[in-house]
Amino acid sequence: MKTTVIKTTDLPAKFLEVHPHNLYLYCKAYAAGLRANTAQTKNRSAVSGGGKKPWAQKGGGRARAGSTRSPIFVGGGVAFGPSTNKNYDQKVNKKQKKLALYHALAEMAANERLFVVDNIAIESGKTKDALAFVNGLEQRDVLVVKEMIDDKTFLAFRNLQNAYLIESNELNAYLAAAYHSIVIEKAIFDKLTKEA
Secondary structure, three states: OOEEEEOHHHOOHHHHOOOOHHHHHHHHHHHHHOOOOOOOOOOOOOOOOOOOOOOOOOOOOOOOOOOOOOOOOOOOOOOOOOOOOOOOOOOOOHHHHHHHHHHHHHHHHHOOOEEEEOOOOOOOOOHHHHHHHHHHHOOOOEEEEEOOOOHHHHHHHHOOOOEEEEEHHHOOHHHHHHOOEEEEEHHHHHHHHHHO
16 A cells, blocks of 8 residues: 655645634534533422421521522532533534644644545454554554445454544544544545545
């Protein structure tokens, strides 16, 4: 497999003109979408008990109280706790998603961490062969982008800790920014640069 290091001079001008804020906004929205949103507390209506008025309305010298499940009582409900009906999704325009990816790839190219390969395929399906390919790049960790993942290549990359294999339609700015370097098939790279 012939590996070519992509530099900024190999990228269209459109890749280099993108403001980095586009990448920040996309990554922020992506991370917000990953939130589990499971934090929940019970309010006074959800806490069991508290049916009886704790003391008489008047005459005791204390403040009036209608239920021991009020937020001011121990064992009472939570006044302004989190609930699962909150929506953390943030909107990102289609154009902005594309610009964010362009900037992430341009950053990789600027640091000489963007590699283009004719075809990524591990015919043997062996992890040691995939590891040899990744180690040959001499990078900390690698995002491997393939047009269509075949079974043998999937098996070879599956257990590698320093490599993550995805198909071209899964490529996004967040993944591109999260990894130290990117290896991408020539057909995918040509398509990206042609669209710009």
